[in-house]
Amino acid sequence: NHLRLRVPADYLYETREAEVGRVGLALLTVLAEEVLRNGKVRAEVVAHHAAPDSSYRALIISRRRAEAVVANLVSRQVPSGRLKATGLGDRFRLADGGTRAGRVANSRIEILFRPL
Numbered sequence: 001n002h003l004r005l006r007v008p009a010d011y012l013y014e015t016r017e018a019e020v021g022r023v024g025l026a027l028l029t030v031l032a033e034e035v036l037r038n039g040k041v042r043a044e045v046v047a048h049h050a051a052p053d054s055s056y057r058a059l060i061i062s063r064r065r066a067e068a069v070v071a072n073l074v075s076r077q078v079p080s081g082r083l084k085a086t087g088l089g090d091r092f093r094l095a096d097g098g099t100r101a102g103r104v105a106n107s108r109i110e111i112l113f114r115p116l
Contacts, residue, residue: 011024018064042083
C-alpha cells in the first residue's frame with residue numbers, strides 16, 4: 001500500500017552525476033511541501049541508473065542521486081526519519097539497456113510514499 005512517483009533522471013539532474021538541476025529543485029520544493037503537509041507519510045527515494053560501461057558505476061551513481069534528493073528534502077525541513085535513500089543501479093530495467101533510449105528510460109527516480 002504505497003504511492004509511487006516516477007521521475008526521469010534527466011528531469012531532476014543536469015549532469016550524468018548526482019547534482020540536482022534547476023527543474024529538479026522546483027519539483028523537490030513542491031514535494032517537500034506536500035510531505036510536510038501530510039505528517040502521516042514517509043518517503044523512500046529509489047534511484048535507478050543505467051551506465052553502459054559498468055554496473056558498479058551505475059550502483060554508485062544511483063546511490064549518490066538518491067542521497068542528493070534526500071539531502072535536498074532534509075534541507076527543506078522534511079525530517080530525516082521520514083526519508084530513506086536507496087540506489088539500485090541498473091538492476092530493475094524498464095527497457096533494453098543496449099540503446100541510448102533504453103538507458104534514458106532506465107535512469108529514473110522513484111519516490112515511494114507509505115503510511116507511517
